[in-house]
Amino acid sequence: MQRPAQLHLSFELDARGSTILRVKTQQPPWRVVRGFDAPSGEKLAHVHNVSGGILDTDSLEWRVDVGARAQAQLTSTGATRVYRSRSHDRVATQRAVVTLGEDSYFEYLPDQLIPFAGSRFEQSTRIDLARGASMIWWDLIAPGRDASGELFGYESLSSTFEVCACGEPMATERWNIAPQTQRLDSIARLGPFRYFASCYVCRAGESANYWRALENDLQVIADRRTTADVSWGVTSLRKHGLVVRGVAMSGRSLSDGLVEFWRAAKWILCGRAAALPRKVH
Amino acid sequence: MPDMMALLRLQQFADSALPIGGAAHSFGLESLVDAGLLNTENLEAFLEDYIQEVGVLEVAYCARSCELRQQHLLTWLGWNLDFAARRPVRESREASAAMGKRFLDLAARLSNSDLLQEAAERGSEVHLALCFGLTAGVMGIDPELAAAVFLQQSLTTLISCCQRLLPLGQTRAHEILWRLKPAIVEAARLGADTSPGDVFCFSPLLDVASARHPSLHTRLFIS
Numbered sequence: 193m194q195r196p197a198q199l200h201l202s203f204e205l206d207a208r209g210s211t212i213l214r215v216k217t218q219q220p221p222w223r224v225v226r227g228f229d230a231p232s233g234e235k236l237a238h239v240h241n242v243s244g245g246i247l248d249t250d251s252l253e254w255r256v257d258v259g260a261r262a263q264a265q266l267t268s269t270g271a272t273r274v275y276r277s278r279s280h281d282r283v284a285t286q287r288a289v290v291t292l293g294e295d296s297y298f299e300y301l302p303d304q305l306i307p308f309a310g311s312r313f314e315q316s317t318r319i320d321l322a323r324g325a326s327m328i329w330w331d332l333i334a335p336g337r338d339a340s341g342e343l344f345g346y347e348s349l350s351s352t353f354e355v356c357a358c359g360e361p362m363a364t365e366r367w368n369i370a371p372q373t374q375r376l377d378s379i380a381r382l383g384p385f386r387y388f389a390s391c392y393v394c395r396a397g398e399s400a401n402y403w404r405a406l407e408n409d410l411q412v413i414a415d416r417r418t419t420a421d422v423s424w425g426v427t428s429l430r431k432h433g434l435v436v437r438g439v440a441m442s443g444r445s446l447s448d449g450l451v452e453f454w455r456a457a458k459w460i461l462c463g464r465a466a467a468l469p470r471k472v473h
Numbered sequence: 474m475p476d477m478m479a480l481l482r483l484q485q486f487a488d489s490a491l492p493i494g495g496a497a498h499s500f501g502l503e504s505l506v507d508a509g510l511l512n513t514e515n516l517e518a519f520l521e522d523y524i525q526e527v528g529v530l531e532v533a534y535c536a537r538s539c540e541l542r543q544q545h546l547l548t549w550l551g552w553n554l555d556f557a558a559r560r561p562v563r564e565s566r567e568a569s570a571a572m573g574k575r576f577l578d579l580a581a582r583l584s585n586s587d588l589l590q591e592a593a594e595r596g597s598e599v600h601l602a603l604c605f606g607l608t609a610g611v612m613g614i615d616p617e618l619a620a621a622v623f624l625q626q627s628l629t630t631l632i633s634c635c636q637r638l639l640p641l642g643q644t645r646a647h648e649i650l651w652r653l654k655p656a657i658v659e660a661a662r663l664g665a666d667t668s669p670g671d672v673f674c675f676s677p678l679l680d681v682a683s684a685r686h687p688s689l690h691t692r693l694f695i696s
Contacts, residue, residue, distance in 0.1 A: 350673070362558055363558050364555065369675055378518060379519045380527075380676055380678070381675055383510055414684075414688075415688055425681040430558060430566065437561075437680050
């Protein structure tokens with residue numbers, strides 16, 4: 193059994209009350225250079241996968257701890273490419289664990305995930321929010337290398353995504369896509385669309401009325417951005433947050449939409465103007 | 474083989490005329506029809522895939538609830554929270570909870586079961602699939618059978634909703650439900666054999682459609 197390659201980041205407050213980044217563990221292919229000061233006040237870190245993508249022999253793990261009142265922003269340096277599996281049965285895996293301390297703030301704004309033809313990938317994410325912790329987390333899944341005409345050529349892509357607040361489950365996604373055996377163009381799945389995205393906006397302890405009001409505010413953006421080629425919906429979770437979901441014919445329309453939802457949600461959630469993380473490549 | 478009395482009671486609880494509000498909800502189908510994505514031509518294929526995704530998830534919780542023992546009521550209430558976490562869309566989740574509460578209150582009243590009455594008196598968030606399973610278990614029904622009956626009842630409700638949204642006649646509606654039975658049986662088997670936490674469900678378009686439902690200009694349904 194291969195030992196997973198680990199990355200462990202800890203965002204903490206220093207004595208002056210500024211957020212600092214401690215890279216507690218980083219094993220290849222993970223690489224984080226240092227923390228940058230984002231214009232909106234968070235400590236920004238770029239996560240590099242120096243191998244350029246995910247191989248079927250990869251077993252990856254990353255952990256992020258955001259201490260009480262610390263503010264952090266995490267992004268990738270480019271799209272996550274999942275390469276064609278060279279073996280008959282190996283599945284590349286990536287596990288993420290995120291813990292957010294009381295009154296902390298965390299944003300995860302990665303580039304899209306692109307599963308290449310013949311790839312197999314399994315990812316799981318577990319996020320725990322303490323009281324008062326806030327989070328904006330988006331993800332965007334491509335059907336493959338669209339520009340090369342490669343659509344849904346991968347073998348399998350599965351994901352488990354769990355968010356808990358104060359020890360109680362607030363959202364759980366668990367899905368598996370196997371394009372060779374599933375009708376992805378079914379209206380019960382993606383219909384005519386190819387890309388899909390989610391953006392979770394959460395704060396542990398905020399009232400249901402708060403989320404309904406934010407749902408209404410963001411739904412205005414969803415309505416404006418919905419066309420024949422892209423469709424957005426916004427909905428409150430059971431407690432502590434909401435999720436924006438989108439499906440589209442192109443990745444660009446989803447990524448542009450995610451940025452607008454993020455900007456609006458961040459302004460309402462914490463009164464700070466959002467600035468896209470500077471990329472270091 | 475359960476006794477005839479238990480089967481008759483199960484049939485009553487699975488009747489679409491049960492006053493729990495099922496006819497008021499479309500669970501996102503109204504939005505799909507409004508967007509021009511769902512029509513009479515693709516309805517049957519949609520429902521078959523819906524069974525494989527949403528259906529299996531619901532029957533897994535239904536079947537697991539059917540196996541519950543009296544002393545594990547708190548565990549069951551926890552499963553309801555897990556189920557709610559897996560239903561991201563507010564309107565559909567609230568519909569499931571509202572129908573679950575009405576179902577449980579009615580089942581507790583009719584059956585005089587201590588377990589159902591205690592569950593109803595807790596006043597916690599409960600969902601229809603789990604309440605149906607819990608009730609079937611009290612009556613001694615096999616979990617897989619309970620899951621199949623629940624799923625058929627759910628599909629009957631969705632098809633009935635489509636009869637109000639689409640030019641879908643009674644005969645065609647029953648043909649569709651008839652042809653879906655192998656998929657229902659397979660989903661019930663899979664759901665009964667799988668821990669609910671392990672069940673996959675991939676329905677992003679349905680999630681988006683359900684989330685867009687409050688924005689529709691005219692609506693026949695609450696969800």
